[in-house]
Amino acid sequence: MIRVAVDAMGGDYAPAQMVAGAVEAVNANKEIQVLLVGQEHIVSEELKKHTYQKEQIQVVNASEVIETEEPPVNAIRKKKDSSIVVGMNLVKQKEADAFVSAGSSGAILVGGQVIVGRIKGVERPPLAPLIPTEKGVSLLIDCGANVDARPSHLVQFARMGSLYMEHVVGIKNPRVAIVNIGAEEEKGNALVKETFPLLKECKDIHFTGSIEAREIPHGGADVIVCEAFVGNVILKLYEGVGATLIGKVKSGMMGSFRSKIGALLVKPALKETLKSFDASQYGGAPLLGLNGLVVKTHGNSKAIEVKNSILQCVTFKEQGINDKIRESLRKNEGTPFGHTTMPNKNGQE
Amino acid sequence: MIRVAVDAMGGDYAPAQMVAGAVEAVNANKEIQVLLVGQEHIVSEELKKHTYQKEQIQVVNASEVIETEEPPVNAIRKKKDSSIVVGMNLVKQKEADAFVSAGSSGAILVGGQVIVGRIKGVERPPLAPLIPTEKGVSLLIDCGANVDARPSHLVQFARMGSLYMEHVVGIKNPRVAIVNIGAEEEKGNALVKETFPLLKECKDIHFTGSIEAREIPHGGADVIVCEAFVGNVILKLYEGVGATLIGKVKSGMMGSFRSKIGALLVKPALKETLKSFDASQYGGAPLLGLNGLVVKTHGNSKAIEVKNSILQCVTFKEQGINDKIRESLRKNEGTPFGHTTMPNKNGQE
Numbered sequence: 001m002i003r004v005a006v007d008a009m010g011g012d013y014a015p016a017q018m019v020a021g022a023v024e025a026v027n028a029n030k031e032i033q034v035l036l037v038g039q040e041h042i043v044s045e046e047l048k049k050h051t052y053q054k055e056q057i058q059v060v061n062a063s064e065v066i067e068t069e070e071p072p073v074n075a076i077r078k079k080k081d082s083s084i085v086v087g088m089n090l091v092k093q094k095e096a097d098a099f100v101s102a103g104s105s106g107a108i109l110v111g112g113q114v115i116v117g118r119i120k121g122v123e124r125p126p127l128a129p130l131i132p133t134e135k136g137v138s139l140l141i142d143c144g145a146n147v148d149a150r151p152s153h154l155v156q157f158a159r160m161g162s163l164y165m166e167h168v169v170g171i172k173n174p175r176v177a178i179v180n181i182g183a184e185e186e187k188g189n190a191l192v193k194e195t196f197p198l199l200k201e202c203k204d205i206h207f208t209g210s211i212e213a214r215e216i217p218h219g220g221a222d223v224i225v226c227e228a229f230v231g232n233v234i235l236k237l238y239e240g241v242g243a244t245l246i247g248k249v250k251s252g253m254m255g256s257f258r259s260k261i262g263a264l265l266v267k268p269a270l271k272e273t274l275k276s277f278d279a280s281q282y283g284g285a286p287l288l289g290l291n292g293l294v295v296k297t298h299g300n301s302k303a304i305e306v307k308n309s310i311l312q313c314v315t316f317k318e319q320g321i322n323d324k325i326r327e328s329l330r331k332n333e334g335t336p337f338g339h340t341t342m343p344n345k346n347g348q349e
Numbered sequence: 350m351i352r353v354a355v356d357a358m359g360g361d362y363a364p365a366q367m368v369a370g371a372v373e374a375v376n377a378n379k380e381i382q383v384l385l386v387g388q389e390h391i392v393s394e395e396l397k398k399h400t401y402q403k404e405q406i407q408v409v410n411a412s413e414v415i416e417t418e419e420p421p422v423n424a425i426r427k428k429k430d431s432s433i434v435v436g437m438n439l440v441k442q443k444e445a446d447a448f449v450s451a452g453s454s455g456a457i458l459v460g461g462q463v464i465v466g467r468i469k470g471v472e473r474p475p476l477a478p479l480i481p482t483e484k485g486v487s488l489l490i491d492c493g494a495n496v497d498a499r500p501s502h503l504v505q506f507a508r509m510g511s512l513y514m515e516h517v518v519g520i521k522n523p524r525v526a527i528v529n530i531g532a533e534e535e536k537g538n539a540l541v542k543e544t545f546p547l548l549k550e551c552k553d554i555h556f557t558g559s560i561e562a563r564e565i566p567h568g569g570a571d572v573i574v575c576e577a578f579v580g581n582v583i584l585k586l587y588e589g590v591g592a593t594l595i596g597k598v599k600s601g602m603m604g605s606f607r608s609k610i611g612a613l614l615v616k617p618a619l620k621e622t623l624k625s626f627d628a629s630q631y632g633g634a635p636l637l638g639l640n641g642l643v644v645k646t647h648g649n650s651k652a653i654e655v656k657n658s659i660l661q662c663v664t665f666k667e668q669g670i671n672d673k674i675r676e677s678l679r680k681n682e683g684t685p686f687g688h689t690t691m692p693n694k695n696g697q698e
Contacts, residue, residue, distance in 0.1 A: 071535075134593050144530060147538040181493060181581040186420075189496040189578045213585035217593035229538045230582055232530040236562035237583060241590040244483050244566035245626060249598055252615075252622025259618035265611025266602045273601025277594060 001033055004313045005087040005096040008038030008046075009065045010103020012300045018102065019046040021306020026056035028307065032314060035060050035096055037087040062086035068299065072106030076114060084108060088115040091292035098293035098313035100284060102301040109145050112287045112294040119322060121329035122289035124149060126157045126228070127296060128164065129285035131238055132277045135219030139165050139174075143231030145287065151195040154178070154225055155202065159328050160288045161223040162205045167319040168312065173206050177221035179230055180210035191227060199225070204328065246274060283308035286316065289325060293317070350382055353662045354436040354445040357387030357395075358414045359452020361649045367451065368395040370655020375405035377656065381663060384409050384445055386436040411435035417648070421455030425463060433457060437464040440641035447642035447662035449633060451650040458494050461636045461643040468671060470678035471638035473498060475506045475577070476645060477513065478634035480587055481626045484568030488514050488523075492580030494636065500544040503527070503574055504551065508677050509637045510572040511554045516668040517661065522555050526570035528579055529559035540576060548574070553677065595623060632657035635665065638674060642666070 006022050008015045015038055022034040033056055036043050040061040047057065064082040066075045079085060084103055088111045090096040099116075101108055109127065118125055126142030141161040146153060158176050165174040178195060180188045185196055187210065199207045211220045213234065226234070249270075253263035283305065284297035293316050297309045355371050357364045364387055371383040382405055385392050389410040396406065413431040415424045428434060433452055437460045439445040448465075450457055458476065467474055475491030490510040495502060507525050514523040527544060529537045534545055536559065548556045560570045562583065575583070598619075602612035632654065633646035642665050646658045 134596070147530070179582065181496070181578055192578075213582040214589040216586065217589040229530055229541075230579060233528065233562040233579055233582060234586060237565065237586050238590055240563040240566040241587055242594060245591060245594050247483070248622050248626055249619060252619050255618040255622070259615045262611040262614025262616075262618075266608045266615060267611075269604040269608035269611075270598060270601050273597050273604070274594075277597055 001031055002098075002314050002317050003033045003035060003096045004310050005035040005037055005060070005090045005099045006306070006310065007083045007087050007099070007101035007103050008036045008043045008059075009062070009083040010101045011297070012102075013302055014038075014102065015043055015046050017302045018306055019043065020050065020303035021301070022057060022310065023047075023050040023052045024303055024307040025310035026052050029311065029314060030056070032056065032310065033058070034310065035087075035090060037062050037083045037090070039063060039065075060086060060090065066104050066107045068104045070104065070107070072104060072110040075104070075107050076110045084111050085115065088112070088294065091116050091294070094292075096292075097317050098295060100295045100297060100306065100309045100313065102284075102297045102299055102306070105144060105296060105299075108294060108296050109287065112290050116290045116292050116294055119289050119291055119325055119329070121333075122160075122325070123156055124153045125287050125289040126153075126160065127285050127287050128157075128161055129235060130169070130282040131216070131224075131235065132282065133217055133219035137169065137282055138216065138219060138221060139169070139223050140231050140235060141223060141225055141288070142228040143226075143235045143285065144228050147227065147229045149191070149227045151191065151198055154191070154195045154227065155198050156289070158199055158202065158205055158207070158223065158225045159332075160325055161225065163321060163324045163328065164286065164288060165222050167321055167324065168315045171222050174222035175208045176205045176223040176225060177208050177211035179213065179216075179224060179226035179234070181212065183210050183212060185209070195225075204331070242277065283312040286312070288321075291322070293322075350380055351447075351663050351666050352382045352384060352445045353659050354384040354386055354409070354439045354448045355655070355659065356432045356436050356448070356450035356452050357385045357392045357408075358411070358432040359450045360646070361451075362651055363387075363451065364392055364395050366651045367655055368392060369399065369652035370650070371406060371659065372396075372399040372401045373652055373656040374659035375401050378660065378663060379405070381405065381659065382407070383659065384436075384439060386411050386432045386439070388412060388414075409435060409439065415453050415456045417453045419453065419456070421453060421459040424453070424456050425459045433460050434464065437461070437643065440465050440639075440643070443641075445641075446666050447644060449644045449646060449655065449658045449662065451633075451646045451648055451655070454493065454645060454648075457643060457645050458636065461639050465639045465641050465643055468638050468640055468674055468678070470682075471509075471674070472505055473502045474636050474638040475502075475509065476634050476636050477506075477510055478584060479518070479631040480565070480573075480584065481631065482566055482568035486518065486631055487565065487568060487570060488518070488572050489580050489584060490572060490574055490637070491577040492575075492584045492634065493577050496577045498540070498576045500540065500547055503540070503544045503576065504547050505638070507548055507551065507554055507556070507572065507574045508681075509674055510574065512670060512673045512677065513635065513637060514571050516670060516673065517664045520571050523571035524557045525554045525572040525574060526557050526560035528565075528573060528575035528583070529561065532559050532561060534558070544574075553680070591626065632661040635661070637670075640671070642671075 062083040128141035284295040476494040477490035633644040
């Protein structure tokens with residue numbers, strides 16, 4: 001049995017879509033138990049609309065809600081009875097294996113570090129969404145958790161990302177590349193120039209060198225390593241260019257009578273194709289390197305994404321990703337980019 | 350009369366498309382004289398295929414060619430008779446007002462600084478392409494010239510970019526924004542956090558705050574300020590996502606008999622729409638802040654882009670952009686981000 005806490009109050013379509021997603025997940029897999037965290041009367045009312053095995057969903061009351069505009073550190077500190085804090089505490093106390101939320105990114109990142117806590121030796125937990133490519137999906141790591149990261153952080157991102165792609169997504173010997181502004185080793189900013197030789201030394205990953213942003217949508221690498229500011233720009237521009245182009249295609253087809261007829265004919269095929277390029281199909285972004293699993297799903301997640309995010313937690317748990325991360329850190333202990341012997345802030349393992 | 354030196358040897362389709370573009374430009378505007386720089390016999394042979402006013406095009410011999418793979422600093426130093434070095438020297442010696450090349454980006458950036466030289470007070474010359482948006486175009490500055498830039502550099506980019514958008518592109522009071530990972534002032538990496546308050550103080554630009562990458566294709570700002578690594582990622586991802594999506598749309602429409610018929614009907618309208626989202630329509634990227642003008646056009650430029658890049662030089666000259674940059678630097682002398690009194694490396698004005 002795998003237990004996943006789900007933030008019923010976070011996201012643009014909460015609680016309805018969060019609850020619906022939880023129901024879809026338990027109906028798809030009898031091994032899952034969902035702890036729906038939120039204001040009990042609202043969540044229970046919403047649950048009444050659905051059919052599911054009662055023992056698979058439990059409501060955990062949390063009276064407060066963290067809004068997306070709230071400064072994250074303050075919100076986590078003050079709103080002790082918010083759905084995010086309560087849900088993360090369930091993970092910390094091993095009452096849940098994972099926590100899924102579509103709420104405030106900032107609060108999730110802060111809460112992940114200070115409540116759930118890092119695996120001993122992990123310097124920074126990166127946020128790592130899957131992004132669609134021509135060939136399937138790639139893992140973008142880090143995409144918003146740690147701006148101004150150091151080379152050793154990026155090396156850990158590469159290792160954790162490689163384990164995730166291999167064991168959760170199922171890509172054998174995933175190609176790991178670092179985002180750069182040219183293909184040659186001597187190109188790049190100071191961070192990339194320092195990180196590149198460290199990645200080359202890593203015998204436990206399949207490092208293929210630099211990747212230019214142009215090659216990302218073509219599927220040029222499976223694990224795309226970058227500093228969080230750059231990763232965030234990549235993720236958001238993906239969305240922006242996609243939305244703009246699809247809008248242009250649609251309005252272009254409405255331009256003449258002739259093309260309107262054509263549009264009716266191509267619509268079903270086009271819809272199917274574009275769906276494969278829609279990030280929402282691939283579940284949420286894990287915050288890797290924590291004692292447990294925290295998954296951030298897009299703020300505008302609907303039931304399908306919530307369901308996929310919950311199912312993702314099952315694979316993560318079954319594959320023992322955190323044990324594999326611990327093992328990797330142990331193996332690289334003593335190297336400049338491996339296991340550090342300093343306990344982290346929370347003194348947690 | 351405006352004189353533009355054009356690198357006949359640089360780019361994927363040189364010399365044919367470079368020569369064709371030069372011919373189209375002089376045929377479109379009688380006030381332009383083009384100095385075609387390259388291996389004389391090859392260029393002259395190519396020119397014979399075209400009809401134009403002989404006095405409007407002159408061939409300037411340059412026996413060497415810098416290849417894109419060559420390390421730029423070395424190439425500029427050693428290949429004194431290359432089309433890039435000869436063309437830039439024409440600008441330096443005021444025999445040409447501008448130099449247009451589709452050749453090695455690295456060599457053009459290095460040559461711009463060491464041969465043409467910076468305007469006194471300009472700390473770093475940024476490369477600033479126009480990128481298509483839903484609403485028209487935006488200027489992305491800097492997009493590859495200066496990685497790991499400092500806040501004062503970004504402030505100068507904002508000012509130079511604003512002048513360019515207003516006077517060359519014709520956008521009144523252009524909206525200037527800094528690329529960030531959130532809309533709030535406290536968000537960002539160290540560079541953005543330091544730069545933000547400096548931009549707020551600039552009375553001579555219309556600073557609108559942060560812009561998230563998602564908003565760039567929607568036309569959220571006219572001048573998009575960022576450090577070169579980030580700018581390069583934005584520019585290349587624009588290309589990559591665009592190419593991938595258009596490919597998906599096309600193959601999606603070929604998926605069934607029904608949609609194939611539809612595709613035939615929508616094709617002309619779609620082609621027209623996508624053209625408006627094609628960066629090549631907007632000429633090349635100026636390297637701003639030099640004593641003269643250097644324009645880098647895309648390596649795969651064809652005649653239309655070469656022509657547009659040449660015509661762009663005319664507006665740049667007519668509007669006296671460099672005088673406006675000098676005036677802006679003078680006005681802001683003594684401020685932490687304005688005119689510095691230190692001579693630059695070349696001791697040039």
